[in-house]
Amino acid sequence: MKPDWRQRPAQSAGSLRLRLFVIIIVPLVAVAMMSGTMRYWQAQTMSQTLYDDALKVVAHAVAREVIITQGDVVSDALLESLVSVLGDPIFYNVSAADGRILAGYTDMPVNVIPDDLTSGAPHFFDFDYNGKAVRAVALREFIADPFFDGWTTVLVWQTTTQRRALSLVILRQALAILILVVVTAAGFVWFSIGRGLRPLTELREAISLRSPSELGPIRRPVPTEVKPLVATMNTLFARLQTELERRNAFIANAAHQIRNPVAAIRAQAEAALSTADADQRHARILDLHEAAGDLSRLSQQLLSLETAEHSATTEMAPTDFGLIVADMARRFAPLALAAGTDINLTAPEHHLQVHGNAILLREAIENLLDNALRYGTRKGGEINLRLETDGGQVLLFVEDDGPGIPTADFEQVFERFVRLSQPHGADQTRSGCGLGLAIVRSIAVAHGGRAYLKHVQNGCCVAIALPLITDATAQ
Missing domain, CATH: 3.30.450 (Beta-Lactamase)
Known part of the structure; x- marks a missing residue:
């Protein structure tokens, strides 16, 4: 196991003032x-x-x-x-x-x-x-x-x-003069180094004033040699501020999304406890089980979204994308059959190797199939999965025959917690939290690819494009 650099104490390189003093005085x-x-x-x-x-x-x-x-x-x-x-x-x-x-x-x-x-x-x-x-x-x-x-x-x-x-006598006189010169020079050098390092001391004070609520850039004048360091720190502060804002927004949205399912579970549990009728109690327990399943799915999707956006490239390895798609299609086949929907897969016979994280790729395909079953199918309909290669990329198309998504909302549906209104006549009991496609896009971007909606005549078609491993990239 590799040691985590975050767990190791920072090693001191000693006093910069003392190092400069020694470097000057020793010669x-x-x-x-x-x-x-x-x-x-x-x-x-x-x-x-x-x-x-x-x-x-x-x-x-x-x-x-x-x-x-x-x-x-x-x-x-x-x-x-x-x-x-x-x-x-x-x-x-x-x-x-x-x-x-x-x-x-x-x-x-x-x-x-x-x-x-x-x-x-x-x-x-x-x-x-x-x-x-x-x-x-x-x-x-x-x-x-x-x-x-x-x-x-x-x-x-x-x-x-x-x-x-x-x-x-001549030597002692010369040595006395040299010692006096060296001691005097050492005093002036020590004082001058302190004056010269004062901008660094002021920079340290400016950095110490930064906090999670105040990550503004450092604007005070600094020596030319320190300007690249200050520019790098300002870039880091900007990235931290952006990340903190994103995290705060995510936490606020997640808390808002989780609050309703938790309240529903509590209300249904209280209703089940308060009813004396066995049939009504059973119905309430079924509702409670469904609400708990929705909350579990929401929690899983929240964790998947965070994992996708912060996945480390060191966790990725050559993976057969075609095998992952086929395996996920087999797993969803019983659910689709129970809903009266057929799942069809069209794929080339050769392997489709990508550099990726198999767990995250499965999560992306699971979200695509779950969205298609929830919103894009009708009884007796079908879901078509199609794998193709084009210009060093593998393309996965997940197409359903449902009501589709308006062209104006093609980009909006990939944002977090965005849920489009259900068309008239659709099953209003099918609910989601608006994270499925956001997870799909985050996973695709983390793998160097992209996710988008493709125009089709009927239904909806979501596409994922990932770079294939070729002989050149393998080297």
Whole structure:
């Protein structure tokens, strides 16, 4: 059994405002994180460039100081001044062309200075000194002095603590700015989304004002993106209003039609109870039985009419219409025989397959035969059922030899609760509720066909046209 969607609780898709906020903020945060990462690498590059330039200046200063002092150590005042500017301790080494250390620290690792050092150009590199990471610059210069003996190499290195600290400071500042921007943007986005969704809130309020008694269209201005939704809801409201009006009219008519038979049954029951004569009581009971039968028929027709007008296409299947007509003709044969009427059926030998609901089709044919027996026959008359095919349709003609229906009333008789006045001389005891042909037309329309009256010389002929199942429609 398929689950009924009407019985399932509606699943919440979450807050639209929150979804929009997340959709906007998540990319913004991702961009901010990417910007922070790029800023961190930029900060590292910037700090390294600044400290490398400073280190190169220190190397030149150390070289000039050593030249001036003829290989003496760099003065403490100069070193303290350089360290106070750069922040990290500074180490240096000056060596001659033959490898002699002319000045500076001698505990640096072996083979630190590259062999392919170019004269005049600074060479920056990293190495470990006493377990600490240091940044170094090497300069090779030609000094025309007997003490230095030509090419002299100056090596200056420094720990990288302040470099990393500067990178982190720049990164923290950048992150603080990015966080401030993201938080501010998030606040503005949340507020702006609320303002942007205000038309939806107003639309919700407008919908909440609708009720079964007030299903007018929504006329307030809405954003362009919501206009199709509002148009669809207005169409739904119009359909609901039409359906409610139809239901109310149907209920009112049904109540009016049922009231008289119920009152008649009650009156006849009271008469049967109050009479002492057995024959009169029996006659009243027969009248009561007939009135109960009429009420039962009316109730059945009311239910059939509602079923026909709201039949689901999923309940339909390929059905042999010819077999249904033949079966209903056999069922009505005893009633027709009792009324002195003959029922004749003319049908082709091949199958007449239609896509339909067998129960509803039987109901339509039953109403046609019942109407023909009630109003269209006389003793010794006949009812002719004729099946034909024409242009992909199957046609059923139910023709009687009774008084017929005036041409001006051909459409009116298919409306609900419409009963034409009985012609002079007709059996006035035969009564109905005016639903038979309305049911026939509703069932025909529900099956993609139509029901109509056909002009004949004598009597009345009601026709039903239904689409046949062909090879093309079967596929």
